[in-house]
Amino acid sequence: MSGTPPVAEVPPVFETRGLCVDFAQTRFTGRYRVHALVDVSLSVGAEETLGIVGETGSGKSTLCRCLVRLYRPTRGQVLFQGQDIGRLSERRLGALRRAAQMIFQDPADSLNPRLPVGVIIEEPLVIQTSWPARQRRDRVADLLDTVGLPRASAERYPHELSGGQRQRVAIARALALKPRILVCDEPVSALDVSIQAQILNLLLDLQQEYGLAMVFVSHDLSVVRHMSDRVAVMKNGRVVEMAGSEDIYRNPANAYTRELLGSIPGARIPS
Amino acid sequence: MTVAPAATGRPLLEVTDLSVGFSSGRTTTAVTSEVSFTVSAGQTVSLVGESGCGKSVTAGAIMRLLPRPAGTVLRGSVKLDGRDVLSLPLAEMYGIRGGEISMIFQEPMTSLNPVHTARDQVVEVLRLHRPDVPAAGRGAEADRLLEEAEFPEPDRRGRSYPFQLSGGMRQRVMIAMALAGRPRLLIADEPTTALDVTVQAQILRLLARLRAEHGMGMLYITHDMAVVSEIADRVVVMYAGQVVEHGAATEVLQRPLHPYTRGLLACAPRLDSTPRSRLRSIPGAVPAPSDYPAHCRFADRCPLADASCRAAPVALGPVQGRLVRCIKAAP
Numbered sequence: 001m002s003g004t005p006p007v008a009e010v011p012p013v014f015e016t017r018g019l020c021v022d023f024a025q026t027r028f029t030g031r032y033r034v035h036a037l038v039d040v041s042l043s044v045g046a047e048e049t050l051g052i053v054g055e056t057g058s059g060k061s062t063l064c065r066c067l068v069r070l071y072r073p074t075r076g077q078v079l080f081q082g083q084d085i086g087r088l089s090e091r092r093l094g095a096l097r098r099a100a101q102m103i104f105q106d107p108a109d110s111l112n113p114r115l116p117v118g119v120i121i122e123e124p125l126v127i128q129t130s131w132p133a134r135q136r137r138d139r140v141a142d143l144l145d146t147v148g149l150p151r152a153s154a155e156r157y158p159h160e161l162s163g164g165q166r167q168r169v170a171i172a173r174a175l176a177l178k179p180r181i182l183v184c185d186e187p188v189s190a191l192d193v194s195i196q197a198q199i200l201n202l203l204l205d206l207q208q209e210y211g212l213a214m215v216f217v218s219h220d221l222s223v224v225r226h227m228s229d230r231v232a233v234m235k236n237g238r239v240v241e242m243a244g245s246e247d248i249y250r251n252p253a254n255a256y257t258r259e260l261l262g263s264i265p266g267a268r269i270p271s
Numbered sequence: 272m273t274v275a276p277a278a279t280g281r282p283l284l285e286v287t288d289l290s291v292g293f294s295s296g297r298t299t300t301a302v303t304s305e306v307s308f309t310v311s312a313g314q315t316v317s318l319v320g321e322s323g324c325g326k327s328v329t330a331g332a333i334m335r336l337l338p339r340p341a342g343t344v345l346r347g348s349v350k351l352d353g354r355d356v357l358s359l360p361l362a363e364m365y366g367i368r369g370g371e372i373s374m375i376f377q378e379p380m381t382s383l384n385p386v387h388t389a390r391d392q393v394v395e396v397l398r399l400h401r402p403d404v405p406a407a408g409r410g411a412e413a414d415r416l417l418e419e420a421e422f423p424e425p426d427r428r429g430r431s432y433p434f435q436l437s438g439g440m441r442q443r444v445m446i447a448m449a450l451a452g453r454p455r456l457l458i459a460d461e462p463t464t465a466l467d468v469t470v471q472a473q474i475l476r477l478l479a480r481l482r483a484e485h486g487m488g489m490l491y492i493t494h495d496m497a498v499v500s501e502i503a504d505r506v507v508v509m510y511a512g513q514v515v516e517h518g519a520a521t522e523v524l525q526r527p528l529h530p531y532t533r534g535l536l537a538c539a540p541r542l543d544s545t546p547r548s549r550l551r552s553i554p555g556a557v558p559a560p561s562d563y564p565a566h567c568r569f570a571d572r573c574p575l576a577d578a579s580c581r582a583a584p585v586a587l588g589p590v591q592g593r594l595v596r597c598i599k600a601a602p
Contacts, residue, residue: 049547055467056438162556192321192494197538197552204547219467226540227547245546263472264542266497269524271543 011082012043013181013213014067014100019076021062021237036062038237039076044181049207049214051228051245053221053260059237060217064185067215068100069093098128101174105186107166111158117169118154124176143172147202164195171202181213189218200227221264225249233257281353282309283488284333284456289347291325291332293560294340301345302560303328303512305587308505310456310488315479317491317503317520319535323557325512326492330458332357333490334374335364351456370400373449377461379441383433389444390429393417396451413447420447421477439470443477450481457482460492475501496536500524508532511558511568518593528590528600530573567597575599 021037037059044050054060065071066078069085077084080096088096104110111120118140125136144151147168158166167187174182184203188196200223207214216227224231225245233241233254241254252258289306292299303325310316318326331337333349333356349356351371359367368374376382384392393413397404404412417425422443433441442462449457459478463471479502482489491502499506503520508529516529527533537551544550555572558564567585570576579598587596 055469164556192557193496193535193539194321194553195556197540197550198554200540201549201552204549221468222540222542222544225542225546226544226550229547249542259469261542263469264497265468265472265475265495265501266539266541267500269497269500269536269541271541 010046011079012045013048013081014215015043015079015082016063016066017041017077017079019063019066019078020074021059021066021071022074035237037066037073040237040239041076042232042239042242044213044215046180046213047207047211048230049216049228051224051231052215052217052234053219053224053231054234055219055260057236058234060219060234061185062237063234064102064183064215064217067183068102069096094128098177099180101177101179101182103167103170103174103182103184103187106190107163107170108158108190110170111166113158115157116154117149117156117158117161120158120169121154121172121176124173128177139176140172143175146175146206147172162195163191164198167191167199168202171199171206175206175210178210179212181215182207183215183217185217186219187216188223189220196223203227221249221260233260282311283352284310284490285348285350285353286329286333287348287350289329289332289349290345291328291337291342292345293342299343299345300560301512301563303332303509305347306507306509306512306514307347308507308514308517310490312455312488313482313486314504315482315489315491315502316505316507317493317499318507318509319493319496319499320509321494321535321557323511323559324509326509327460329509330374330460330490330492334368334372334458336368366400369396369448370452371454372456372458373452373454374458374460375442375445375449375462377464379438379445380433382445383441385433388430388432389422389436389440389447390414390417390425392444393429393447393451396448400452413451416447416450417444419450419481420444421473422447437470438466439474442466442470442474446474446477446481450485453485454487456488456490458490458492461494463498464493464495471498478502496524496539508535511563512560513568513596514587514594515569515596516593517587517595522591522593526591528593528595529569529597530575530599531569534572569597 019037019040023034023036025032025034040063052060066073077086085096121140121143122136125131125139140154141151149165149168188199191199216224218224228245231245231248232239235256241257252261287307290301291303292301306329308316320326332344344357390413393416394409397409397412414425417429420443463474493499499520506520506523507514508516510531516523516532527536534553538553540550553572565584566581570580585596585598587594590600
């Protein structure tokens with residue numbers, strides 16, 4: 001890129017370069033390799049939302065897990081603020097763990113059923129800060145306000161809450177360390193539609209308030225389009241199309257993107 | 272069980288004032304109240320609402336598959352061609368389930384038997400419900416049914432076990448099993464909710480084709496208004512155990528009258544909405560059956576509610592050619 005002027009650009013929050021992940025599988029028929037991600041290169045800028053859409057097995061969740069180093073890539077790199085996270089020391093990795101937080105599909109599985117909500121939200125503060133107990137408790141109370149839960153819910157256990165309330169707890173825990181980026185893997189897929197709208201609105205508000213970047217993964221194209229600045233369409237571990245969220249729906253270039261768009265029900269419902 | 276439809280113009284399925292209760296200890300709580308609707312041959316009626324609104328309980332009551340002993344029908348009747356299904360002897364009910372009325376479910380993996388092949392499970396339905404098919408011909412008939420459900424290469428891939436099949440393929444096996452009994456009514460309980468959107472579109476087209484070809488009535492349960500718009504002739508919107516709006520699908524989708532129906536339609540993001548704009552949401556959550564208020568059950572979440580909504584129970588009444596349970600719905 002010799003033509004671009006040398007500006008001191010802020011590196012993107014996340015960047016992947018030629019990311020490949022293979023999984024070894026054993027079946028009756030023998031061992032073979034599954035290519036879960038094939039040469040994925042993309043980036044997420046500060047305060048930007050990158051949407052990722054694709055069907056079961058397209059590699060969406062594998063990509064999320066690579067970003068926060070829950071998986072190590074087979075080949076390629078994940079850069080966090082310009083640094084290759086595969087080479088980070090344990091100490092430097094702490095910065096990534098604080099700055100990038102993940103929200104999973106089913107909060108019933110990602111919240112410890114034996115801990116009250118207050119303790120769940122406080123846990124990242126216990127591990128990552130040296131704050132005294134009172135300061136941590138105040139922060140938990142603030143976080144409960146932020147996500148729209150009554151303060152008394154700190155004493156409740158996850159099973160006493162509804163699905164939407166549990167996802168609010170997961171969001172409060174993710175915000176505890178003031179992250180720069182949220183990686184949301186199907187955060188509303190397990191929720192009823194009216195609750196889904198509440199959680200999507202909450203995420204949009206929080207993003208604006210805290211200047212968060214976001215990776216938003218869903219199988220639901222309407223939801224991804226609504227939340228994202230840019231959208232990557234994945235199929236069989238590859239990104240088959242990437243464009244601004246308005247463009248990709250108006251002028252889909254890829255045949256698979258067109259098929260996905262054509263499959264969305266509800267075209268006859270008037271707006 | 273292939274009785275010709277009665278020529279009386281009587282609907283295939285008549286559900287009248289159906290109330291289902293669940294008991295815990297000595298208390299019985301009504302979870303659905305006075306649900307009424309009909310399904311005619313060749314017609315698709317959609318029961319729509321969020322979890323906990325009583326859709327699946329209503330289907331369970333029709334099939335007499337309520338969890339026992341907790342679930343009971345408190346009042347009302349279910350008639351199939353004028354016969355009261357709820358008072359039939361159990362032996363006769365076994366003939367109806369899987370025969371005249373078939374059902375498909377959300378997650379076929381939990382409804383299929385994991386230790387039998389796809390084809391054997393279709394053969395089993397033929398053995399139980401189709402005395403007209405001789406034992407030697409069941410395999411071929413099973414292949415034909417799998418083919419009708421657009422299951423590819425049934426003679427070869429029909430030997431697969433459920434775990435070897437994708438979600439869409441499993442749902443096709445369920446559909447072949449449902450067709451095997453030559454049902455006159457198909458109850459589909461969220462059959463595409465667990466499927467990818469491209470497979471969902473295929474299954475919806477398949478169900479619409481089969482309904483038309485066989486003249487089946489279909490009761491289609493879903494939480495998704497977009498799916499309703501693809502498949503339903505009539506729609507019954509349920510909220511907190513009650514029917515709140517009931518009418519022709521195109522009319523309800525184009526001009527929803529009950530505030531809950533309007534909310535359901537408005538809160539899902541659409542492909543033509545403004546990205547990153549706030550969505551219309553319905554505050555709060557569906558109340559638990561033990562907390563159903565005596566007045567309008569939607570009042571606490573409703574943007575239109577005032578004191579008059581909380582004064583007395585609200586009846587389902589005719590508004591603009593459909594039934595609506597709201598005193599604020601314009602007459």
